[in-house]
Amino acid sequence: MSVAERWLALGLSLLLAAVVLATLLLDFNSPGRAGQPAPVHYTQAELAITSLGEQELQLGRHLPESAILALPPAQRQLPPADDAAWQPVVLPDHATREAALQSGRRYAMEMRWYRVQHRVAEREPLPQALHIARAVGGPVLVLARRGDAAAPWRLLLDNTPDWLSQWNQPLYVALPPELTMPGAVVQVAIGLPTVHGVQYGLAAPVIGPAPTVTWQQQRRQFWQVTAMQLLSLSGLVLGALALALAWRRQQPGSHLLFAAITSVWAVRNLHYFVAPPGERLAYEWFWWATNSSISWLTMLFYLFVLRFLPRRYVALERALLGFCVVLSLLSIPLWPLQAEALVMQHALNVAVALGVCLFLATLAMRGAGTEFSLLVGTLFVGIVLAMHDLLLLSGRLPPEHLYVLPYSCLLLLFTFQHALARQHAAAFADLAQANAEQELRLAAQQAQLEAHHETLVGFEREQALLRERQRLMRDMHDGLGSALLSSLALVQGRELSQPAVAGVLRECIDDLRLVIDSLEPIENDLATLLGTLRLRLGDRLEAAGLQLHWAVDDVPPLAWLDPPSALQVLRLAQEMFTNVLKHAHARHVHVSLRRVDDNVQVEVADDGVGCRAALLEVRDVGDRSGGGRGLRNMRTRAASLAARVEFDSGPGEGTRVRLLLPIVQVQ
């Protein structure tokens, strides 16, 4: 449920509550109560019963009090004139049914006459009126006459046309003004034709000034009829809302049920504010729908409530469904069933309801959640109210009572709505929690990954350190170490001359410098690396009388030029210079650095003696002084950098040595 939908639902609920509240306020602040003279509530009256003979009854299978579809006409009588026939009676007067009725049989009919004397107050120039909250048993007759015994009765109301809806319609009769002059006494007789032994009921009549009586009538009308209409309508709106939500939910069960409940409820309540159709078959079907709907309604209630349990009670759900189907089919007005069937139907409903509710109550007691307990509690309230209505229906309660089950539906709807919202909120909370857990898991995984990464980085760092150490060891061993050892040998062999030792030591230092220079931050710039070498060798070249020509272009940085590679390059370049110094007998040496295709080319060219044979091959044969090994070393070193060395020389043409280093090292 989105926020907007939740607010809409809340708004509707509030609207409903506001309507009820406003009515209640009206009830207590009405002008009818404030200034007007109060009407008289007749709880004492006189009763006379006259026989109407035996009649054959046309019965429907409906509410007991409306079982009598219509009384035969020409039953018109006047209240008995003989005062001896009248006895005092307390109103409301009601009795429950004693015997079952059967359609087509003849029954003793009787007319119950209720008589009151109403004295119109002096200085009360208002028209007078009569209000009866409820009259059941038969279509009501209302007659009136002046207070003296000789005056003729005047028929004020014959409710036969509205008989079918009389069971829930308050009655209102305006008394003729000529009978109700201020100070006058008027006699009012209310005739209730009933079948002997069948329930009847008459609420205590109210007679008084028309405005106040009208108001009482309207108030009663509201609570009996209009409120039901409003509730049905609001329920339908809520149901539509739930349907809209069900449309968008992945598990629409509860919402669909809620929508179904409101619809069935509207059908169920239809008879409170819609007069049943007069045509017999339509009438039968109308009541069938109304009476069956109560089973369906309770069944849907239970299904809804069961949704709030962690497990499903499929068998129970199916049993309830089957019960409703069977009951509805049995009560279809196509086969002859007597009015008892209706009582049976209601009794079954109540029995099943009690059984299910007890079952649900035990579940609630075992702790099935707040929402569930609340719903079950509401169901029990509903059962109590339903029993009240049954008692009223069967004439065991005074007819002043209202039918209250529809009001319990209001409570149910509120509870359901609340439960749905809570369920939704819980789902949201679950979702949020799931998200949070997911995030935690992700964070943990991330941390794990980072730890792995750290380990890897640490491992790589260690590997790099190890490689570096190995390299340094190798360098020390091959370069500095062997040079120092050979100088030691020189010294021990006493072949040493001071210059020889100095030369060996200088070689040692040179090599150490190379190693140190290779570690300098040259930022992948080969030019800087060569410049460093130049700085080291410059003095020596100068001392040898060589003139150095430096031609260094801008070249792309070499990404692979790390310290180990830099050392290889330095050694290669040093070898190139050393060759010039030792063998070339040159005067000029040109050093250039430039890009050639995908390579960076270092060229050292001298103008010395040249000669491939002399310079290269002889040295290849393995001159221990370093030439041949130097050349082999150069090739090996170049190969390790994916580079190559080119020689170009001829006798008297000088020598060109080119080192071609790839800009991108493809391993």
Added chain:
Amino acid sequence: MQPPRIGIVEDNEAFRQTLAQAIEADPGLRLAGSADDVRSGMSLLARERPDVLLVDLGLPDGSGLALIREAARTLPDCDVMVITVFGDERHVLESIEAGATGYLLKTGLPPDLSAQVRALREGGSPISPVIARRLLTRLAPSPSSAPEPAAGDPGLSQREIDVLQYAAKGFSYDEIAGLLNLTRHTVMTYVKRSYRKLQVHSRTEALHEARLLGLLRD
């Protein structure tokens, strides 16, 4: 012009004496005094106020950097040359940041000591390709990655950048002079100036960082 008075702080006695002898033998130089650790070096600075300080970094009681800073603070006219075995970037650059404007390779001694001191006195500094490259990185970063220089932080002039770029590629001072149509001496003064700028730069950097850390107020 008076020959420059030179102070030596060097803990290797043999080397110190070689230096001293070289200076005394050179008519163009005078020995102001020599010391073998930071403490005596400090008093040498205060007592003799030498024109040139030759200082080793690794001294028994501390780093020669302290002496370089002290000299830069108290003797603005004193040229400091750091004595280094290999002229490696870390030592030299640290010294320049502390206020040195020259360096002396231990292996390069002593034949051209006189020439180097003289060049330094005349406003020129030696440089290596690696130092030149580092100076460019520090003082003239590429425009895209460079933060705005802090106020009072001098950037390099175009000429200085040109000189350093050639130096970084291994060109000699003479070659750079030829390429840029300058005298060798001018090229060297550009280098010395950029050393000074690095010194100022590292100081502003330190201030800037201190401010960022809340150690100092504006």
